[in-house]
Amino acid sequence: QVQLGESGGGLVQAGGSLRLSCAASGRTFSSYGMGWFRQAPGKEREFVAYISRSGGSTYYAVSVKGRFTISRDNAKNTVFLQMNSLKPEDTAVYYCAALRSGSIYYTDGYDYWGQGTQVTVSS
16 A cells, blocks of 8 residues: 655746645555656546656657656655646646556556645736
8 A cells, every 4th residue: 555645736827836746655666667657637537647656768758858856755755747837837736656556657557546636827
């Protein structure tokens, strides 16, 4: 069992930066790939970024590539999402999720989810 908790969301102006954190409980954190998803009002939850168990591989949605960076610290059971050059269209609730195996791009394959943290980007 893995419990996830996001933090770091807030209100920021366009062009600004935020760093999200996701803390995981349990001793099996390094057994999971970790993803970030987001969900805007009235829209489906969408893939943002993924990092492999060791941190050696990362993947990004086209809409955030070059602006967002995912990283992890397995010693601290934490995954991060550094978000730079934020745009109003990045406004959403951001969720972290743990994946044992399966497709990294779809919500169905993820085993555990956090409660989400709100990110609001004003224009």
